[in-house]
Amino acid sequence: MSDSSSSPPLFLPLRQNVSVEYVSQIGYLVAVQDCDLHLLSAYIRPRTRGEDLQDCEGYDDRQDAATAAETDSFVFVYKQDGIHFYKHAVVCELDQSIGDIKSLISDRRKALMLGLEDLVLDAEQQLQQLSTVVSTIDALISLGTLAVEQSLVCPEIADDPVILIKGGRHLLQQLTVDAFIPNDTCISADKNVALITGPNTSGKSVYLKQVALIVYLAHIGSFVPCEKARIGLTDAILTRINSVETVSAPQSAFALDLQQMSKMLRSHTTRSLCVIDEFGKGTTPVDGIALLAATVKHFALHKGSAIFVLHFTEIMDDQILSNELMCSISCFQMQTYNPRSRDRGGGGARAGGRGDEYCEVEDPSDWDECAPLFKLHRGVAQSSQGIACAKSAGVDETILQRATYIKSCVLSHSAIRPIVNTQALDAIRDNARLITLFLSTNDWLQDGSQEGVDKLQEMRTCYS
Amino acid sequence: MDATAVDQREDDITQVLVALCVSNKQLGVACYEELQNSLYVDSMNMCVDSIEEIMNNMKATLKPTMFLLHPQIIVNNSLLELILSDADGTPDRYRFKVLKTAAWIDKSCQYLIHNCIQVRGSNSGSTSYPILASVLDLEIESSRQALGALIGYMQQTVFKLDDGKVIVSSVKTLHLESYLKMDKQSFKALQIFSEETHPNVIKGPGRSKEGFSLFGLFDRTHSQSGRQKLKEWMLMPYYDKAKILYRQAGVALMSRPSNREYVRSVQSVLRHFHDLPRLVLRVKKVEYTHLEWCKIHLSLVTAWKVLELTKSFINDNDKDSTEAADSDYLRQYYESVEVQLVAHTIMVLESAIDFKGCDAEGTIVFRTDYDRQLDELQSTYDHLETHLVEAAHRILDVVPLLEVGMYSLQ
Numbered sequence: 001m002s003d004s005s006s007s008p009p010l011f012l013p014l015r016q017n018v019s020v021e022y023v024s025q026i027g028y029l030v031a032v033q034d035c036d037l038h039l040l041s042a043y044i045r046p047r048t049r050g051e052d053l054q055d056c057e058g059y060d061d062r063q064d065a066a067t068a069a070e071t072d073s074f075v076f077v078y079k080q081d082g083i084h085f086y087k088h089a090v091v092c093e094l095d096q097s098i099g100d101i102k103s104l105i106s107d108r109r110k111a112l113m114l115g116l117e118d119l120v121l122d123a124e125q126q127l128q129q130l131s132t133v134v135s136t137i138d139a140l141i142s143l144g145t146l147a148v149e150q151s152l153v154c155p156e157i158a159d160d161p162v163i164l165i166k167g168g169r170h171l172l173q174q175l176t177v178d179a180f181i182p183n184d185t186c187i188s189a190d191k192n193v194a195l196i197t198g199p200n201t202s203g204k205s206v207y208l209k210q211v212a213l214i215v216y217l218a219h220i221g222s223f224v225p226c227e228k229a230r231i232g233l234t235d236a237i238l239t240r241i242n243s244v245e246t247v248s249a250p251q252s253a254f255a256l257d258l259q260q261m262s263k264m265l266r267s268h269t270t271r272s273l274c275v276i277d278e279f280g281k282g283t284t285p286v287d288g289i290a291l292l293a294a295t296v297k298h299f300a301l302h303k304g305s306a307i308f309v310l311h312f313t314e315i316m317d318d319q320i321l322s323n324e325l326m327c328s329i330s331c332f333q334m335q336t337y338n339p340r341s342r343d344r345g346g347g348g349a350r351a352g353g354r355g356d357e358y359c360e361v362e363d364p365s366d367w368d369e370c371a372p373l374f375k376l377h378r379g380v381a382q383s384s385q386g387i388a389c390a391k392s393a394g395v396d397e398t399i400l401q402r403a404t405y406i407k408s409c410v411l412s413h414s415a416i417r418p419i420v421n422t423q424a425l426d427a428i429r430d431n432a433r434l435i436t437l438f439l440s441t442n443d444w445l446q447d448g449s450q451e452g453v454d455k456l457q458e459m460r461t462c463y464s
Numbered sequence: 465m466d467a468t469a470v471d472q473r474e475d476d477i478t479q480v481l482v483a484l485c486v487s488n489k490q491l492g493v494a495c496y497e498e499l500q501n502s503l504y505v506d507s508m509n510m511c512v513d514s515i516e517e518i519m520n521n522m523k524a525t526l527k528p529t530m531f532l533l534h535p536q537i538i539v540n541n542s543l544l545e546l547i548l549s550d551a552d553g554t555p556d557r558y559r560f561k562v563l564k565t566a567a568w569i570d571k572s573c574q575y576l577i578h579n580c581i582q583v584r585g586s587n588s589g590s591t592s593y594p595i596l597a598s599v600l601d602l603e604i605e606s607s608r609q610a611l612g613a614l615i616g617y618m619q620q621t622v623f624k625l626d627d628g629k630v631i632v633s634s635v636k637t638l639h640l641e642s643y644l645k646m647d648k649q650s651f652k653a654l655q656i657f658s659e660e661t662h663p664n665v666i667k668g669p670g671r672s673k674e675g676f677s678l679f680g681l682f683d684r685t686h687s688q689s690g691r692q693k694l695k696e697w698m699l700m701p702y703y704d705k706a707k708i709l710y711r712q713a714g715v716a717l718m719s720r721p722s723n724r725e726y727v728r729s730v731q732s733v734l735r736h737f738h739d740l741p742r743l744v745l746r747v748k749k750v751e752y753t754h755l756e757w758c759k760i761h762l763s764l765v766t767a768w769k770v771l772e773l774t775k776s777f778i779n780d781n782d783k784d785s786t787e788a789a790d791s792d793y794l795r796q797y798y799e800s801v802e803v804q805l806v807a808h809t810i811m812v813l814e815s816a817i818d819f820k821g822c823d824a825e826g827t828i829v830f831r832t833d834y835d836r837q838l839d840e841l842q843s844t845y846d847h848l849e850t851h852l853v854e855a856a857h858r859i860l861d862v863v864p865l866l867e868v869g870m871y872s873l874q
Contacts, residue, residue, distance in 0.1 A: 020855040028852075030859055090858045094851065101845045108838045112816065112830060119812055120747050120760065126802045127809075131689055131740035133797045134767050137774070138690025138734050139697060140711075141727050144718025145684045154712055157705050171681060172655055209654055213678065216654065219644045219701035221711025222682070223719070235703050236645035241653035255594070260649065262598030267637060267645075 020091055024100070026077060028091035034082040044074045044086070143222050152223035155214075156230045161271055163187040163215060163305055167227035170210035174225070181374040182226070185211050187305045189270075191330045193296060194307045195316075198334025199385035201392075202372040204309040205241070205277050207334070211307060212237055212275045234305075236272040238264040240279055254282030261295065270303040277309045288312060293320045300328040311384045333381040335373040434459055479622060482522070483532040483614035484547065485568055485606050486510065486540075491518070492606025493638065494614040495526050498622065503581070503614075505600045506638035507607040509699050514641065519546050521640045523558075531560040532617055534568050534609070563613055570605055573612020577602065580615055582629045599635050603648045644701040654678070656698060686734035687766075689741075717790045726777045730770055737766040754822040754829075761819060764810045771806065774798050 019031045032040055074086035120127070146152065150171060167182035174180040181203075187194055196204050214224045218231040240260040243253045257279065264274050279295060280288030292308070293315040299306035300321075315321060316331065387403050402419065409416040437459055478499045485492040495504040504526070508518055522528075537543055550557040566572070578593050602608055619625045639645065651657055660675035674680040679698055685691045702708045718727055738759040746752045747760070774794050781791035821829035832839055844851070 018856055018859060020852040020859070022852075028855070030856075088859060090855050094855055098844055098848070098851060101841060101848060105838065105841045105845055108835070108841055109828070109830065112835055112838065113828065116757075116813070116816055117747055117750070119809060120744055123802075123805055123809055124744050124748075126805050127744055128741050130764075130767050130801050130806060132693075133801050134734070134737055134770050135687065135689035135693035136714075136797065137730060137770060137794075138685045138687050138737070139694040140714040141686075141718045141731060141734075142682060142684040142690065142694055143715045144727065146682050147715060147719040154716060157708050157712075159705070172676065172678060175681075212650075212654055213656075216644075216646070216656070216701055219703070219708060220697050221702065221708050221715060223712075223715055233703065233705055233708075234644055235639075237650055237654075238645075238647075239650040239653050242649065259594065259598045263601075263647075266599060 020094070021085075022100075023085070026085075027087075027100075028094040028098075029077055029085040030074065030088050030091055032084050032086065034084065037084060040074060040086075044076060147223040150225060152225055153228060155218040155224045155226075157218065158230050158232045161189050161192070161232040161234075161303070161305060162230055163211065163232065163273070164228075164230040165211065165214055165224075165226050166229070168210055168214055168229070169225040170206050170213065171225050173206050173210070183207055183210070183374075183376040185214075186330070187307070189303065191328060192303050192305050193299045193329045195296065195329060195331050195380075196307065196309045196334070196376070197311070197313055197331070197381040197384075199336050199372060199381065199383065200389040202334035202336060203374040204334055206374075207376060208275050208277055208307055208309050209241070212239065212273065215273050232271070232305075234271055234273050235269055236267065238268055238272055238274045239276075240264060241275065241277045243282075252282075257282055258291075261291075265295070265298060268302075268304045272304045274299065274304060274306040276306065278311065279308070280310075280312060285312070289314050289320075296329065297321065297325055300325045313380055313382065316380055331378065331380050332376050333379045335375045335377050336381075336385070337371045337373050478529075480527055480529045481532060481614060481617065481622070482526055482528040482530070483563075483610045483617070484537060485534040485610040485613065486536050486543075487534075487606040487609055490604060490606040491515075492604065492608070492610035493522065493640065494607070494610035495528070495638070496614055496618055496622070496632075497526070501584075501633040503611070503632050503635045504638045505607050505611050505635070506640050507601070507604045507610075508641050508643075509696065514643075514700070515543070516546060517642070518640050522638075523550075525638065525640065528558060531558055532613060533560055533562050534613075535562055535565055538562055563617060567613045567616050568609045570609055570612075572616070573609050576612045576615045576619075577608060580619065580629055581635070582631045583635055584631055584633050596635060600637060601647045641700070642702070642704050642707075644703045646701070651699075686731050687737040689737060689739045690734065692739070713789070713793055717793055720790070722787070723777075723790065726773060729773050733766050733769045733773075736762045737770075738763045740764075740767075754817075754827050757813070757817055757828060758819055758822055761810070761813050761817070764806055764813070767801075768806055768810060771798060771801060771803055 018036070020028055021031050022028050074088050077085045077087055079085070163185055164187075165185040168185055169180055169182050185194075196207060198204050214226060214229060215231055215234055216237055217224045218229065219234060224231075240257060243256050243260075261276070261279060264276075268274050276295070280292040282288070283291075289312045292310060292312055296306075296308060296315060321329070387400055387407065390403070391400055406416055437455055440455070479496070480498065481496045483492075483494045489510045490507050491510050493504075493506045493508075496502075497504065508514075531547060533544075533547070537547065545555065548558050548560060549555045577596060581596065583595055596602065600607060600611070615630055618630050619628070623630055655676070656678045658675035658677035658680070660673055674683070679695060682698070683691055683694060685694055697711075702711070717723060740760070740763050743752075743756050743760050743763070746756050775798060778791040778795050778798060781787035816830060816834045818829045818831045830838060
């Protein structure tokens with residue numbers, strides 16, 4: 001043995017014919033090729049169970065292993081692909097000294113991993129707390145960074161239900177425009193309802209969302225986009241802004257609007273903020289105005305901050321909202337710039353209304369010159385300038401003219417005349433003349449007079 | 465008192481059944497109160513900070529006699545303990561029943577809500593859906609599931625109906641949380657969150673990204689768990705002045721120009737901080753590879769750095785009386801963590817695992833000096849071929865196969 005280990009290169013070629021291999025569950029075996037078997041035959045000890053098992057049924061005889069270990073004989077184990085495997089004392093020693101080394105390593109590694117698992121799992125609660133602390137610091141830094149970047153201010157959290165915002169901004173809208181016009185908000189326990197009117201695309205809905213977002217941000221502990229804010233503690237922000245129709249709910253768009261309003265009316269408290277965008281537009285104007293007015297009245301009576309964006313300015317009439325109710329309501333409008341309004345005397349109180357001032361752009365020639373100012377002022381806008389909006393959306397000129405005519409008729413309570421087609425009118429007139437000529441002479445075909453010929457000539461002209 | 469009498473007495477108690485369901489990180493609660501013959505429904509975000517408060521609030525408000533639980537709740541041991549224990553910590557105070565998963569299937573629950581609830585006095589024809597939808601937020605899956613499972617159970621037990629309608633006097637929304645209430649529609653309308661998916665991608669978890677939204681604008685976090693924390697805050701605005709003011713103090717601290725260096729230093733290390741609770745969960749489930757251990761190690765090292773930065777910030781600011789409030793604020797967080805345990809865990813992990821080796825080999829590699837027994841086994845394995853060659857030589861020594869030697873030389 002010592003010789004062999006001292007000069008391994010001399011014997012290395014032998015490994016081609018005699019080698020030692022490890023077979024899982026059987027252990028280390030001596031492998032001998034079929035062609036060299038005759039050289040080994042003298043040392044092979046027959047199996048205790050007989051030679052007939054020679055063809056590889058598997059090795060499970062411990063007695064044979066013991067015999068092989070005690071003597072220098074080779075005990076056959078199995079044969080595969082022309083190689084015979086034997087147990088021998090030397091390989092039995094390997095079984096004892098080395099064994100299934102891979103499994104032993106794997107078992108040891110598993111045991112060590114178990115120790116590490118216990119280390120982590122024993123500290124599970126502390127690690128969760130660690131995660132909470134680090135993530136909280138990260139989130140606070142995030143809010144702090146944005147506060148610096150977007151010039152946000154720390155709002156005062158009040159116990160009374162107020163929303164006082166000076167120079168409020170909509171953070172997302174601000175990113176999409178070159179210059180954002182800030183607006184103030186003043187909602188208190190006494191004046192808890194704000195009605196916002198103004199032309200289409202004048203920024204009413206953005207303002208509505210802006211107020212809701214500032215209140216929301218104040219409640220997550222963030223700073224808010226404005227110059228100064230005093231926000232009352234709010235228990236809910238309830239909105240009716242978008243109607244999302246879905247086939248999964250057996251309801252129409254207007255029913256969904258009503259459902260949102262119903263939920264709002266049931267669940268709001270004196271500390272809730274309700275923002276309502278154009279409620280009542282999904283049904284007839286009369287029903288819409290009635291529902292809207294009743295809702296405004298509800299909020300005026302039952303308190304809770306509410307901001308309405310609306311086009312139904314009719315609800316400001318004396319007959320709908322009483323003066324007592326109006327004490328709880330503030331009216332605001334989005335201003336529109338119109339260069340000619342100054343020449344014509346500009347604003348002024350709306351007839352029959354209770355707004356402070358208003359701005360109206362109705363003359364189609366003014367459409368190209370007027371522009372929304374996105375600035376909120378006290379008052380009620382008389383018109384939504386839907387037609388001007390249609391023009392800017394590229395609606396056909398004839399349709400706009402007809403719409404303007406119908407609107408003027410409705411406002412002046414005069415009858416709306418049908419559309420006059422001048423070409424058709426001319427044709428009718430010619431036909432009438434033709435018939436008159438034909439009927440004027442009964443015998444013009446008989447006498448062959450010049451008058452008859454002239455009439456025939458005139459008829460031909462008329463016909464052509 | 466014999467057993468029958470006890471049973472009789474239990475039957476006499478007015479039933480207050482509470483169904484609880486966890487779905488999409490939300491806890492849906494539906495309650496039936498027999499005395500008022502009323503249904504109460506609520507849902508809330510599952511948040512570690514608030515769940516105990518919610519549970520105690522729920523038990524105080526509803527006084528439940530029995531809980532109907534979703535099988536998923538049973539799996540969560542800590543949640544189950546919280547549900548069944550009393551506010552003073554007495555365990556197993558409440559009876560409970562686990563309803564089969566089939567009872568909580570969303571579609572069947574929707575069917576039951578649409579067709580099997582009738583609110584007394586409502587003239588809404590064949591379905592009470594409009595009135596229910598105007599009271600409850602049925603867009604929230606956990607609410608639907610809790611209510612549907614409760615109705616299904618009541619049909620079979622309290623009302624003993626085969627397929628009939630459960631007629632109740634009223635349906636109301638509960639307010640169990642001390643948070644500002646906002647429904648899903650409001651979050652969407654105000655563009656607080658906006659999930660965007662590519663039209664070509666089939667919807668699934670992890671396939672969407674945050675679009676143009678307030679959360680997208682506010683998210684300046686540097687770690688995944690920081691992002692989750694911010695989302696949690698934005699989903700649950702406070703209705704508690706003290707809590708709002710406390711968070712405002714934190715934001716003020718982080719936005720103060722004098723603290724910018726601390727903020728920058730923390731930000732520079734935070735991106736290596738992973739979702740530690742999720743990683744620990746994977747270890748608990750033995751569903752880990754070397755990557756999880758690398759992430760745990762990296763997260764702990766990052767957290768350690770953050771704690772060290774915080775500690776030095778506190779020490780620096782303690783000297784300055786004007787900045788004492790800031791250091792007090794951060795001290796509360798710093799002291800809530802067992803710093804020594806973090807250090808010990810890092811040390812053990814670093815002594816045990818060769819993280820560079822892990823990256824190179826794609827499996828968990830132990831350090832050579834960590835375990836003597838493993839080292840010996842590894843050494844034996846590394847030299848196994850030599851051992852086998854030696855054994856072959858010994859066989860040739862013992863057995864006179866010299867002919868073989870000659871044969872082999874040919």
